[in-house]
Amino acid sequence: MGDSFSKKENFKKKVQKQKEKALRREERKENNNKGKDLTDMFLYVDEYGRLTSTPPTHREEVNLTEIQLGAAPIEEEEVRKSGIVTFFSEKGYGFITEDNTKENVFFHNNNCNEPIKKGNKVSYEKEKSPKGFSAVDIQIIK
Numbered sequence: 201m202g203d204s205f206s207k208k209e210n211f212k213k214k215v216q217k218q219k220e221k222a223l224r225r226e227e228r229k230e231n232n233n234k235g236k237d238l239t240d241m242f243l244y245v246d247e248y249g250r251l252t253s254t255p256p257t258h259r260e261e262v263n264l265t266e267i268q269l270g271a272a273p274i275e276e277e278e279v280r281k282s283g284i285v286t287f288f289s290e291k292g293y294g295f296i297t298e299d300n301t302k303e304n305v306f307f308h309n310n311n312c313n314e315p316i317k318k319g320n321k322v323s324y325e326k327e328k329s330p331k332g333f334s335a336v337d338i339q340i341i342k
Contacts, residue, residue, distance in 0.1 A: 280323050281305075282341060288318045296322060296335050307335035314340055 203211075243251045281298055283305070288294035292309035294316075305326060309316070316322065316338065324335040 279325055281326055281335075282321065282323045285316055285318050285320045285322060288316065294318070296324065296338075305333050305335045306331075307338055311336045312338045316340065 242255075243253060244255055246252050246256075281300075283296040283298045286295055286297045286304070294307055294309075295304045296307055297304055305324070306329075307324070311324075311334075321341045322335075322338050323341050324338040326333050327336045
């Protein structure tokens with residue numbers, strides 16, 4: 201018994217797809233990047249910021265002792281700051297305006313060594329609190 205026309209056509213299409221797939225597989229084998237040298241995969245940046253495969257013409261010597269690994273060192277801030285009391289409430293809290301940054305820092309009367317009034321020039325230490333910075337160890341500058 202013979203196959204129908206449509207079965208023959210479907211079989212021809214199937215064989216054709218298998219041939220195309222084999223050709224694509226062979227192309228991939230020929231053009232694969234496996235086994236390339238590491239230097240072939242490098243890209244360089246030229247003086248205009250474009251990527252290029254040619255290495256730079258001149259090399260600048262780098263002193264390995266000048267390279268610093270890790271985070272940048274943290275510079276110590278001055279411990280005592282100074283400012284002027286710009287607001288003071290009868291409830292015992294107020295704000296000091298810092299001399300250098302003009303930033304307002306909260307303070308409470310419990311952190312004062314002596315009685316303070318509005319307009320006093322004070323020195324204090326800045327401390328991180330849950331709601332921002334606050335002044336502690338407040339002393340009047342005379």
